[in-house]
Amino acid sequence: MKKALIITYYWPPAGGSGVQRWLKFVKYFRDFGVEPVVFTVKKPHYPILDKSLEEEIPEGIEILKQPIWEPNNVVPFIVKKNNETVGFLNPNPSFFGKFLQYIRANYFIPDARKFWVKPSVKYLKSYLFKNKIDVIITTGPPHSVHLIGLKLKQELDVKWIADFRDPWTEIDYFHQLPLTKKAIKKHKYLEKEVLNNANAVLVVGNTMKVSYSKFNKNVITITNGFDNEVVKTKVALDSKFTVTHVGLMNADRNPQILWKVLAEISNENKDFAKDFELKLIGKIAPDVSKAISANNLGDNIHIIDYVPHNKVIEFQKKSQLLLLIVNNVPNAKGIITGKIYEYLMAKRPILAIAPTNGDLAEIVKKTNSGFVVDFDDEVLLKKTILDLYSRFKQQNLEINSKNIEQFHRRELTNKVSKIINSITK
Structure with a gap:
């Protein structure tokens, strides 16, 4: 051995x-x-x-x-303030915060x-x-x-x-x-x-x-x-049109296009506004919270700070739709959010906002597991959400994924x- x-x-x-x-x-x-x-x-x-x-x-x-x-142990109050402990960089640091970011970036190479x-x-x-x-x-x-x-x-x-x-x-x-x-x-x-x-x-x-x-x-x-706990977990689907996102949402992973489209649909369709619920499981940046409030989506959003992994799986499997957001950054094509693999095994439709020619889009396409919309394609995003909602109302929101055992x-x-x-x- x-x-x-x-x-x-x-x-x-x-x-x-x-x-x-x-x-x-x-x-x-x-x-x-x-x-x-x-x-x-x-x-x-x-x-x-x-x-x-x-x-x-x-x-x-x-x-x-x-x-x-x-070094973080020496200044825990600073780390807490700029959310570095959960993977965020403070986009608007104080003068002292800028100084600390500069020191950390240039004197703690490759990292702290x-x-x-x-x-x-x-x-x-x-x-x-x-x-x-x-x-x-x-x-x-x-x-x-x-x-x-x-x-x-x-x-x-x-x-x-x-x-x-x-x-x-x-x-x-x-x-x-x-x-x-x-x-x-x-x-x-x-x-x-x-x-x-x-x-x-x-x-x-x-x-x-x-x-x-x-x-x-x-x-x-x-x-x-994904692992066996995803396969074995049995739950009933949510009765509402739930859309679930698992993972961090930082400033680069703040889908302004999504908030805008959801607000438009909610204003135009009273049934949608009543049925729709977005569950955000994980830490979210202040910019995300502000964007949600600015689009008057607060009543439809359920923010859950952190839950154990086994509970996350339950949320994934009972959600009507699973949401993936790729960071809108220069290397976006190469980003594959780790949750996609558990999403695949949850066998619920996936809606991804990501480069349509990127690695994540290729996985979604080859597994027939959902839909990928580019960062700026507002028209397609709105059409896709409305189509999925229509299928939900007809009790026909399912996905026939394939080729997932390799993961x-x-x-x-x-x-x-x-x-x-x-x-x-």
Whole structure:
């Protein structure tokens, strides 16, 4: 049996989407001849907690932990104020807030977890001298985790897989950071070093694969996915015309076109205004709240801050329609929101506002799972919502999705295990 050391910042009881990818791989690795060892943070301060995920950690898994010092712990009141703990950048920071953003962007490269790199390398070098490990796997963001893998590769010549849940310099908020030219150059240098030195690079979408293949010939797309809890959960459909969005809504993921169209339809159609309910599950930015209020949609919106993963699945499966919003940013074509895979298994129609020629649109099309409307296509968005509402009124709002079993977490783990075997022969 091959032994894999997974180095990850996010691990239960962390909540949110970042933890699930490698929790699920670890859950199924033993089925495919891989024994996982997990290295993670000791006494972390995760912004979102979901203790229910701890139940999915396989019995007897070795879990190593190393303390971390994070600058955010020194100024928690500042972090809370600008919502950085939930993935938002403050669009209107104070003078002191601008100063802190500048310091963080240019002196904590690649991110504020950089101080975990040196002690982790020291700890893991000692561990690797005493224990046989066939491959190490780093997953980011935070991309500081990849620097741990890079150091171990350079000093011990271990086999190394770098997994990118999100891109590095092409991540959606990179263009918003107050970076100097020197800082951008350093980011790009470190990213290139990681890509050049890894034995294999895993990415979640084909746009990322094309971009990273310039630096490494062994780049493989391993998407995110869904697991058995989605399949097994049984619920009754909502009686109202519910539209559910799961996940963060920041300033870049604020669909002004949607709020405008929903307001128009509600004003023109009294039945729609009575039947319609939008459920937003997850943190939302102040800009989103303001846009909702400005369009007088408050009575139709149900905002739910955070619920455990198992409850999220219930919301998805009983909703009449599932909403996906891609960030309207330069790299939008390559963004695949992780929730799409659970949406697929919920087998409810998906309405996505995203590039119609992007990676997410390709998945929706190939699985026959819903509809994709571009960021500025107000006419098509209104027509699509009205058509779906009409089908709801006729009790005929269904979807015949296909080709979705390829996204089961167990099947994806099988693919990762084959990659591990290919580089550890």
